[in-house]
Amino acid sequence: METVVIVIHLMVVLALVLVVLLQRSEGGALGIGGGGGGLMSSRGTANILTRATAVLAAVFFVTSIALSLIAKNQESPASILDATPAATTGTPATTDGGADTDGAGGILDSLKQQSQPSGPQVPAAQ
Numbered sequence: 001m002e003t004v005v006i007v008i009h010l011m012v013v014l015a016l017v018l019v020v021l022l023q024r025s026e027g028g029a030l031g032i033g034g035g036g037g038g039l040m041s042s043r044g045t046a047n048i049l050t051r052a053t054a055v056l057a058a059v060f061f062v063t064s065i066a067l068s069l070i071a072k073n074q075e076s077p078a079s080i081l082d083a084t085p086a087a088t089t090g091t092p093a094t095t096d097g098g099a100d101t102d103g104a105g106g107i108l109d110s111l112k113q114q115s116q117p118s119g120p121q122v123p124a125a126q
Helices: 002-022 041-073 107-115
Strands: none
Touching: 002 041
């Protein structure tokens, strides 16, 4: 379902960009638009492009909301801190005095273990 909505969303985005780029420039902000005899110079074509832009924008908002609702309802951890790391062999070493009594180390404990220096150490200055 999510893949279908993403594909529709991307097609709507491309169509919206093309429709906006096809429209005739009204202002002279850059001094390059607004000349007579352009490709989209008739008033009827401008109305069609304006309506197409409005419809595509509405579909864009609907697919955006649908994607956010799909992402919200997926069964995944809400936070990286809620995810448990893969089970390791043996008991994880705790540096907080043994506060971890259930034997399952959290993500913070595994990060603490990774931050411990390994290898030869320089002696402390005297």
